[in-house]
């Protein structure tokens with residue numbers, strides 16, 4: 001059975017989609033079959049990040065509407081990650097039950113399914129959360145993002161996702177204490193979510209935003225690889241000194 005995680009942050013621009021793509025790439029490298037579902041209707045980005053924007057003929061809205069078979073809507077990136085792109089229409093409203101059924105049908109093809117949520121903690125997050133067993137709450141270490149990550153975690157619980165883990169993204173050790181950038185313990189305390197990974201600020205993530213692979217030996221690549229292993233239950237220690 002596939003593991004299903006919703007990736008949420010409350011605030012936009014925190015790195016949800018980048019983290020989704022980074023973890024997915026790492027898991028594929030580790031031999032897992034991975035599906036990303038973009039639920040950022042109207043503002044979709046994963047097709048670009050995975051470098052399959054040109055191939056995106058069908059999206060999951062077409063699957064729900066019966067315009068195409070589920071398998072036809074899977075877009076495979078060069079690094080082997082599969083994507084169900086979000087409908088391009090901002091006003092697209094999906095039926096929660098239909099969406100959940102579609103994710104259920106995806107399970108036979110994959111070991112891991114990530115649903116990349118839009119910003120906010122309302123209907124978009126509810127949809128992204130509806131088929132997930134666990135939440136991954138992404139936050140940077142600045143105080144504003146941390147507050148919205150905390151709200152996202154609380155909201156996920158309200159939507160029935162009782163187990164969430166925290167990923168601190170864009171961490172800059174040397175800048176802790178400056179301009180409202182918190183240390184790791186303060187982020188964990190303020191969100192009350194258990195930490196599963198820390199991804200440093202790394203130009204390799206930014207460079208990967210148009211389909212380029214994140215090198216496995218880059219700081220972010222190593223962080224994604226280690227976090228991906230923890231998602232599948234491996235006991236991989238956090239190397240805080242190396243950050």
Ligand SMILES: Nc1ncnc2c1ncn2[C@@H]1O[C@H](COP(=O)(O)OP(=O)(O)O)[C@@H](O)[C@H]1O
Pocket residue numbers: 009011012013014015016017018019045169170171199200201202203205206207209220
């Ligand atoms: N760890 C990181 N290091 C450097 N840049 C990052 C990192 N994570 C995300 N970014 C950049 O931040 C921007 C927003 O990321 P994105 O994944 O689109 O956020 P969200 O999905 O939360 O809106 C993008 O330009 C992305 O390349």
Ligand SMILES: [Mg+2]
Pocket residue numbers: 016017018040045116117
């Ligand atoms: Mg996004």
